[in-house]
Structure formats: structure tokens, C-alpha cells
Amino acid sequence: MTDYIARRSLDKYLFIPHLFQGFPEIKEALISNRVQAGFLVAPLAVALRSQGVPIKIVYLGHRYGSAAVVKKDGPVKTVADLKGKTVAIPSRFSDERLLLSRALDQNGLKPGDVRVVEMTPPDVAGALASNAIDGFVMGEPFPSQAELGGHGRVLFQAREYWPDYMSCVLVVRDEVIQRRPEAVQVLVDGIARSGLWLDAGQPEREYAAEFVGRYYYNQPPSLLKWALTKPLDRVTFNPLMPRRDDFDLVVRLMLEHQLIDKPLAFEEYVDPRFAEGAAHETAWDYPVGAGRLDPEAADD
Numbered sequence: 001m002t003d004y005i006a007r008r009s010l011d012k013y014l015f016i017p018h019l020f021q022g023f024p025e026i027k028e029a030l031i032s033n034r035v036q037a038g039f040l041v042a043p044l045a046v047a048l049r050s051q052g053v054p055i056k057i058v059y060l061g062h063r064y065g066s067a068a069v070v071k072k073d074g075p076v077k078t079v080a081d082l083k084g085k086t087v088a089i090p091s092r093f094s095d096e097r098l099l100l101s102r103a104l105d106q107n108g109l110k111p112g113d114v115r116v117v118e119m120t121p122p123d124v125a126g127a128l129a130s131n132a133i134d135g136f137v138m139g140e141p142f143p144s145q146a147e148l149g150g151h152g153r154v155l156f157q158a159r160e161y162w163p164d165y166m167s168c169v170l171v172v173r174d175e176v177i178q179r180r181p182e183a184v185q186v187l188v189d190g191i192a193r194s195g196l197w198l199d200a201g202q203p204e205r206e207y208a209a210e211f212v213g214r215y216y217y218n219q220p221p222s223l224l225k226w227a228l229t230k231p232l233d234r235v236t237f238n239p240l241m242p243r244r245d246d247f248d249l250v251v252r253l254m255l256e257h258q259l260i261d262k263p264l265a266f267e268e269y270v271d272p273r274f275a276e277g278a279a280h281e282t283a284w285d286y287p288v289g290a291g292r293l294d295p296e297a298a299d300d
Contacts, residue, residue, distance in 0.1 A: 013186045019216070022120060023091060030055060036176045037187065039168040041139075042250050043259060044093040049269040050260045054174040056271045057242055059188045059278070061168030062195070065227075065235035066096050067143040068103065068155040070135040071128060076155065079107040085134035088119040088127065095167060096137040098253045103161045128152055139167055140227040140235060141219065148226055157234065166246055177271060188274040189281050195237030196283035202229050203288045241275045 018035060020026045023044055029035045031053055039061045040048070048055060068087075070076040076085060082104070089097045097116070104114060119127060124136040125146045135155065136142070146152025158165040170191065172184050198204055209224035217224070228235060244266045254260045 013183050015187060015190075017216075021122075023094075030171065030173065033173065037170065037172040037184075040171055041091070041093065041095050042166050042169045042247070043095055043098060043254055044091065045169050045171050046247070046250060046254060046264065046269055047093050047259055048171075050262070050264055055171040056174060056177060057169045057247075057269055058172050058177070058184060058271050058274045059170040059191055060166055060240040060242060061170060061191075062240070063167065063236045064158050064165050064233070065167045066099060066137065066139045066158040066165065067234075068100065068135060068137045069124075069128065069143045069146045069152045070155045071131075072151050072153040074134070076135060079103050079156065080109065082135065083109055083113045084115075086115040086117060088117050088124050088133045088136040088138075090121050090138060091118055092257075093259060095165070095250070096139065098250070098257070099158055099162055099165065100137045101253065101257065103156060106161060125149055125152065141223050144223055144227040144230070147230075148223060159233075164243075164246055166250070169242070172271075181273075185274050185277050189278045192240060192275075192278040192281040193284045195240055196281065197286060198228075198237045200283055202232060205229050205232070207288045241279070242270045242272055244270075 018029075020029070020038075023040055026035070026038045026040060027044065027048065030038055030040075030048070042057075045055065045057050068079075070082075076082060087100065089100060091097070100114075100116070101111065104111065117133065119133070119136070121138050121142045124133070124138055124142055127133045128136060128146055129149065129151045136146075143152070143154055147154065158167075170188070172187075177184055198208060205228040206225050209228055210221045213219045213221035213224045247266055247270060251260070251264055255263065
């Protein structure tokens with residue numbers, strides 16, 4: 001989970017990444033202005049804006065990338081089998097909570113039929129293995145972690161119950177949008193080009209997993225490769241334009257779950273100018289293997 005600070009230096013923009021372990025920490029950093037932009041799950045971003053936090057969504061981070069996972073050899077074979085079971089989600093303000101609700105509703109289950117608990121994402125694979133929970137709905141790479149560990153099985157991917165599912169969104173504080181719109185555009189352009197590069201194919205995704213796993217996220221590259229390629233559309237990075245219909249659905253679901261107390265107009269929490277400005281960007285011209293990776297830097 002990454003957030004950015006924009007600074008002007010020698011007529012170029014420098015975006016300094018900060019790694020956070022959870023969305024609550026990112027939220028507090030945005031509220032206190034310790035960071036000026038960051039990735040949040042879409043419902044949390046909408047909720048913060050409804051509470052008066054001066055941020056707006058300017059772009060998406062990716063689509064899909066969330067899944068429901070159950071014990072590999074356990075009794076849960078279908079969504080209907082979740083009745084009476086305990087399922088973990090990352091937060092009541094997460095898109096995974098809304099995803100689980102849609103899956104339950106479409107399989108004839110009511111919210112009270114399943115015991116839903118909040119749990120930090122790094123803990124869910126271990127909790128599933130120890131039978132502390134019966135399943136979880138989380139974003140990657142935690143479903144992949146359970147699969148690779150040999151004790152988890154994907155019950156459903158997000159796309160099965162939510163076409164064009166959005167995960168993380170890029171939010172920027174209002175004062176930065178107003179005073180430094182050119183910096184916001186540079187940031188969005190860069191994310192757009194990175195997404196197009198990642199969507200080019202498996203070699204690009206494997207190279208990215210190798211690099212960020214070793215030098216940034218401190219996670220096994222094999223885990224990130226699994227999350228990005230099994231299958232290739234498990235996570236997608238195009239289109240990343242914030243679309244009104246997508247967010248209208250999120251707001252409607254949030255109202256149903258009493259996560260916000262009144263409807264919000266799209267323009268209140270989304271500024272689409274920067275996504276529109278990045279619409280004609282092309283993928284980075286960065287051949288796979290152009291940079292060397294130290295094989296001793298980390299275990300695969």
C-alpha cells in the first residue's frame with residue numbers, strides 16, 4: 001500500500017513513495033496531511049469525502065484482484081455453504097465487504113447468515129490454516145498466499161459477482177489539486193503508463209513481480225508472480241478511468257449497508273480531469289530485462 005508526496009525539483013516532479021501496512025494508517029496520514037495522495041479502497045475514499053475529508057478520487061489503481069478463499073479440502077464448496085460460517089474481511093469500509101454481500105445475496109443468503117469479522121490482511125492465511133476462520137475475502141496477494149501455502153482454495157473471484165469491480169483508487173488532497181494540478185497530471189500519467197505496460201503480457205508482470213518483491217514490498221517474488229499471472233486477468237490495469245456507473249453502484253451499496261448516511265453526487269468525490277488527460281498515454285518503453293536484478297538480493 002503506497003502513498004505519494006509530490007515535490008518540485010529542478011523543474012521535475014519527484015514522487016516519494018511511502019509504504020503502509022494498512023488502510024487505516026493511510027487514512028490518518030491523508031487526514032493529517034502527512035501525505036498528499038494515496039491509494040485507498042473505493043468505499044473508504046467515498047466515506048472519507050462524505051465525512052468532510054478534503055480528498056478526491058482522480059484515478060484507479062487496478063480492477064479485480066480480490067477473491068473469496070476457503071479451506072482447500074474443507075466443507076465449503078459453494079457460496080451457499082458459507083451459511084453459519086465465519087468469514088474475514090479487511091474492513092467494514094472495504095470493497096471486499098460489498099463484494100461478499102453481493103455474492104451472498106445472489107445465492108439466497110442474508111447478511112446474518114454469515115459471521116463476518118474484520119481482520120488485518122497479513123493474518124488471514126494463517127487464520128484459515130489454523131481453522132480460526134472458515135474463509136476470507138481479501139485483495140491480492142493474500143488469496144495467492146493461501147493457495148501457495150497449500151491450505152486455501154479460491155471460492156470465487158471478484159469478477160464472478162461484480163463485473164468491472166474496482167479495487168484501489170488514487171485520491172489526492174484538494175489543495176494539491178487546486179494549487180498543483182500539473183503535478184497531479186504527471187502522477188496520473190505515470191500510473192496510466194505503468195498499467196498499460198503491466199497489461200502488455202506475462203513477461204512484464206513477472207519482471208515487475210521480481211523487482212517490487214525484492215526491492216520494495218519485501219515479499220517473495222514467486223507470490224507476486226502467482227497473483228499477477230494465475231491467470232493473467234486475475235488483476236487488470238485497464239481501464240482505470242473513474243466511471244460514473246461504477247461509483248453509483250458503490251454509493252448505492254454503501255447506503256444499503258449504512259456506511260454513509262446520504263447520497264453523494266459523483267462530482268463531489270471524483271475529479272475526472274486527470275484521467276481524461278491521461279486517456280491517450282501509451283505504455284512505458286521499458287523492455288523486460290532492461291534493468292539487472294541481483295539474484296542474491298532475496299529468495300524467490
